[in-house]
Amino acid sequence: MSILVEKAGILTTIQDGGRFGYRSLGINVSGPMDPFAMQVANILVGNKPDDAVIETHFPAAEIEFEADTHFAIAGAEMTAILDDVPLRNWSSYRADRGQRLRFERPSFGSRSYIAIAGGFQTTDWLGSRATNLAAKCGSFGRPLANGDRLEKHNICENSSSLTVSPWMLPRYNQFPTVRVLSGPEFHLLNEDAVNHLTNENYTISNGSDRMGFRLEGEPLNCTGFGEMPSAAVTFGTIQLLPDGKLIILMADHQTSGGYPRIATIAAVDLPLVGQLGAGDGVSFAMIDRETAESLLIERYNDLEQLRRGVALFGKK
Amino acid sequence: MIEPVRIVPLSESAITVEFGDTITLENNQKAIALANELNNEPFDGMIEAVPAYKSTTIYYDIFSVRQANSEISGGPAVEKIVRDRLRNLLLRDEVKAQTKVIEFTADAGEFDLQYVADTKQISVNEVITIFTSAEYRVFMLGFLPGFAYLGTIDERLVLPRREKPRQRVPAGSVAIAGRQAGVYPLDSPGGWHIIGQTSTPMFTPVADNITALRAGMRVRFEAV
Numbered sequence: 001m002s003i004l005v006e007k008a009g010i011l012t013t014i015q016d017g018g019r020f021g022y023r024s025l026g027i028n029v030s031g032p033m034d035p036f037a038m039q040v041a042n043i044l045v046g047n048k049p050d051d052a053v054i055e056t057h058f059p060a061a062e063i064e065f066e067a068d069t070h071f072a073i074a075g076a077e078m079t080a081i082l083d084d085v086p087l088r089n090w091s092s093y094r095a096d097r098g099q100r101l102r103f104e105r106p107s108f109g110s111r112s113y114i115a116i117a118g119g120f121q122t123t124d125w126l127g128s129r130a131t132n133l134a135a136k137c138g139s140f141g142r143p144l145a146n147g148d149r150l151e152k153h154n155i156c157e158n159s160s161s162l163t164v165s166p167w168m169l170p171r172y173n174q175f176p177t178v179r180v181l182s183g184p185e186f187h188l189l190n191e192d193a194v195n196h197l198t199n200e201n202y203t204i205s206n207g208s209d210r211m212g213f214r215l216e217g218e219p220l221n222c223t224g225f226g227e228m229p230s231a232a233v234t235f236g237t238i239q240l241l242p243d244g245k246l247i248i249l250m251a252d253h254q255t256s257g258g259y260p261r262i263a264t265i266a267a268v269d270l271p272l273v274g275q276l277g278a279g280d281g282v283s284f285a286m287i288d289r290e291t292a293e294s295l296l297i298e299r300y301n302d303l304e305q306l307r308r309g310v311a312l313f314g315k316k
Numbered sequence: 317m318i319e320p321v322r323i324v325p326l327s328e329s330a331i332t333v334e335f336g337d338t339i340t341l342e343n344n345q346k347a348i349a350l351a352n353e354l355n356n357e358p359f360d361g362m363i364e365a366v367p368a369y370k371s372t373t374i375y376y377d378i379f380s381v382r383q384a385n386s387e388i389s390g391g392p393a394v395e396k397i398v399r400d401r402l403r404n405l406l407l408r409d410e411v412k413a414q415t416k417v418i419e420f421t422a423d424a425g426e427f428d429l430q431y432v433a434d435t436k437q438i439s440v441n442e443v444i445t446i447f448t449s450a451e452y453r454v455f456m457l458g459f460l461p462g463f464a465y466l467g468t469i470d471e472r473l474v475l476p477r478r479e480k481p482r483q484r485v486p487a488g489s490v491a492i493a494g495r496q497a498g499v500y501p502l503d504s505p506g507g508w509h510i511i512g513q514t515s516t517p518m519f520t521p522v523a524d525n526i527t528a529l530r531a532g533m534r535v536r537f538e539a540v
Contacts, residue, residue, distance in 0.1 A: 021363070
């Protein structure tokens with residue numbers, strides 16, 4: 001019972017909800033760049049939202065189902081094709097044994113997710129299958145390679161094909177305005193710098209990866225401090241470098257950092273950032289913590305509603 | 317009773333408790349003690365507590381925290397819990413175990429031992445003697461799995477980081493920068509001055525002790 005990776009693509013990894021409880025040892029959480037897309041893909045096939053999925057960039061993975069499989073795709077628009085049939089994004093399907101899934105052409109976003117019923121049964125490390133590229137652990141401990149086989153459970157009882165209503169999707173955009181909270185060192189910014197931060201259109205630079213996005217833009221006129229004693233950071237932390245430039249820490253960020261943490265992207269908007277690539281843009285709008293909390297709770301509730309819908313319609 | 321200097325949100329799902337503006341033994345002890353206390357007895361919805369030089373960051377799941385504390389929003393609820401815990405927190409020696417000794421080979425060849433000696437205008441032997449005669453504290457782990465920030469380096473060895481970081485520092489490199497020392501657990505880019513190599517593994521993915529060092533431990537180096 002397995003899935004064969006015919007072509008691995010450039011950076012295809014197994015991810016899940018992440019590896020928690022080990023940040024004090026310097027072991028980061030890992031996990032998907034677009035947590036929403038991963039969760040939707042899982043829910044569509046009846047999994048737990050944080051089960052193991054494939055995250056793939058373009059050129060993307062090409063896989064062969066070696067057994068009948070109920071699967072779902074979500075995230076970037078990359079024109080998924082099952083044998084010769086184009087698939088709708090944000091949808092679940094049944095693949096018969098021997099069918100092949102590939103992605104033909106990216107039209108929006110940078111990362112697609114493939115979930116299968118029961119989740120990928122790859123190697124668990126410290127309670128998670130997320131690939132930790134720094135530690136070389138979790139699943140294959142590396143990006144997938146041609147010829148890898150991914151074990152799966154022998155379940156395909158449910159083969160319904162469902163698509164998520166568009167109203168549920170975050171407002172994905174190539175130049176999103178994302179909501180941010182002030183970070184622990186926000187107080188280092190004067191009024192001009194805060195205005196600048198929320199008015200500038202930043203561009204994601206080349207060399208941005210799963211660890212972090214470097215932003216091109218007018219530097220913040222806010223110098224005179226350099227590094228500070230290392231302290232904890234998180235997915236979405238925006239760091240201020242000594243030259244006034246910014247970095248957004250992404251899913252594979254290190255556990256700690258020595259640059260001022262001026263702001264943090266609201267978790268509800270991380271999926272918007274997680275779909276960006278070099279050349280895309282981003283701007284920031286400040287919100288307070290309570291608003292960010294409420295938005296995140298709404299997101300949980302939306303996903304719970306989706307789960308109920310899938311449970312209901314999936315039985316037909 | 318411990319009073320934090322301030323408690324600030326890191327995100328809507330994490331707060332950072334700051335114990336001071338400078339790195340002191342006491343601030344670091346507080347940070348580690350709070351993290352240990354919380355990790356030993358996590359509150360409902362807590363994910364993990366992580367100590368740093370002079371702060372502790374507490375990550376939590378906002379949905380679970382709200383379920384357990386319906387009367388107020390999540391962030392303030394967590395802050396209240398943490399303040400209560402701090403009130404009863406006692407500073408102890410976090411790790412009772414004896415000092416960990418790391419043997420290493422001083423290496424004046426390929427790397428920076430000679431450079432450190434020349435820049436500080438002392439001999440290579442003096443660099444090693446100064447480095448090995450101090451006992452270091454593990455202030456925190458970060459940067460890489462198992463990378464321990466050790467302090468405090470004798471003033472006679474203090475140097476800024478390399479201007480150009482190396483693309484690849486080999487695993488096991490013993491290095492110094494500023495008032496800090498560390499051992500690279502994995503091959504990685506790095507900007508510290510390498511003064512030797514150890515074969516003691518700092519990070520073992522499958523083991524009871526995944527990392528050789530933990531925050532609060534004490535370390536000495538022995539040149540062999």
